[in-house]
Amino acid sequence: MPEGHTLHRLAGALDDAFRGRVVRVTSPQGRFATEAAALDGATFEGAEAWGKHLFCDLGADRYVHVHLGLYGKHDVHAGEAPPPVGQVRMRLVAGGDGRPAAYADLRGATACELVTGAGRAAIVARLGPDPLRADAEPARAWARIERSRTPIAALLMDQKVLAGVGNVYRAEVLFRHRLDPYRPGTSLRRRQYDAVWADLVDLMREGVRTGRIDTVRPEHTPEAMGREPRRDDHGGEVYVYRRTGQPCFVCGTAVRTAELVARNLFWCPRCQRAHVSRSVQ
Structure with a gap:
């Protein structure tokens, strides 16, 4: 989609x-x-x-x-x-x-x-704030996220929470911020949410400009790493999306995938370590 x-x-x-x-x-x-x-x-x-x-x-x-x-x-x-x-x-x-x-x-x-x-x-x-709109109110999304025990990966895909974020952007922004996709919204700190929102704004604006989704930082581009460019019908250079079993560009661990809310989720289990609630530490 x-x-x-x-x-x-x-x-x-x-x-x-x-x-x-x-x-x-x-x-x-x-x-x-x-x-x-x-x-x-x-x-x-x-x-x-x-x-x-x-x-x-x-x-x-x-x-x-x-x-x-x-x-x-x-x-x-x-x-x-x-x-x-x-x-x-x-x-x-x-x-x-x-x-x-x-x-x-x-x-x-x-x-x-x-x-x-x-x-x-x-x-x-019926829609949440859109990171690409000048009139967006990111606090509206935060108000829903901080009260929800739903995994953050599912919340980012919920158009009633955030409008416009799809499977690629949610996987990539969670990787970029080293966030466990399964951690509940209630565990997120406001500064973490603000950083994710700002990153979505920048990444999606670049997507509008180029017509493709590129999420890797300069040090992880094909040219910088001496690797082949990604070949996929979605285009763009990404960290984890559709890279199941391939080595993470940052740590070398195999990228994992699982189904969450009827969509495939992609993440690096080392860079995005499982969140442990303070209540059980």
């Missing part, structure tokens, strides 16, 4: 292509046909992301809410739109206004719905 940086990057691409322009809106697949007809000819006011959710403002209190889910893709292209190929749920087209022609196709999304401003607000109200 795309992580938050992908949605923020997509919002920027949609803004660059369509903001302030009259757009043709269609649904070649037909599942969004009624809504597309109502939006056709509207002015694209802008796009924004909140966590893994995308909102396209078409004016007159109308927003297209998109959640890509596991299989969704929303591709933005320059040039004249060719005949649609495949199951295109929604197509946006702009041109003939003195600016370069552009089109965008949405396929396979879990959600593609027309909502009002109130509907958008209701969706956002």
Whole structure:
């Protein structure tokens, strides 16, 4: 599933292509046909992301809410739109206004719905703070984490706690801060949470800039270590994600994996030693 940086990057691409322009809106697949007809000819006011959710403002209190889910893709292209190929749920087209022609196709999304401003607000109200948003309130996430005995690795993936953090970022930020993924939220200190939050902000901003997830520090890059670059469909250089059984770049211990809340968790058992509660020491 795309992580938050992908949605923020997509919002920027949609803004660059369509903001302030009259757009043709269609649904070649037909599942969004009624809504597309109502939006056709509207002015694209802008796009924004909140966590893994995308909102396209078409004016007159109308927003297209998109959640890509596991299989969704929303591709933005320059040039004249060719005949649609495949199951295109929604197509946006702009041109003939003195600016370069552009089109965008949405396929396979879990959600593609027309909502009002109130509907958008209701969706956002269910989400935790997004590290990529300037209006984020990290204290809201901390208030939930410090009261929860749920493992921190599960809390970081809970979109009601933190919006936009997915499986890669949660594994990597926990490694970077030497945190046992199974330690309960109640055991975390505020300074540890603040450091994790700040690191997520920096890592995810870099993800927006580059379009990939890179989490290794300069001394652990392929060039610095004399190793082969990572080859994976997710791209980017990482410490533990999808590196099961491979040696940790820091200590050489084999990276472990286990299932937690129906997702694969990756960690180094030496760098991220098991947390022992003070009550049993």
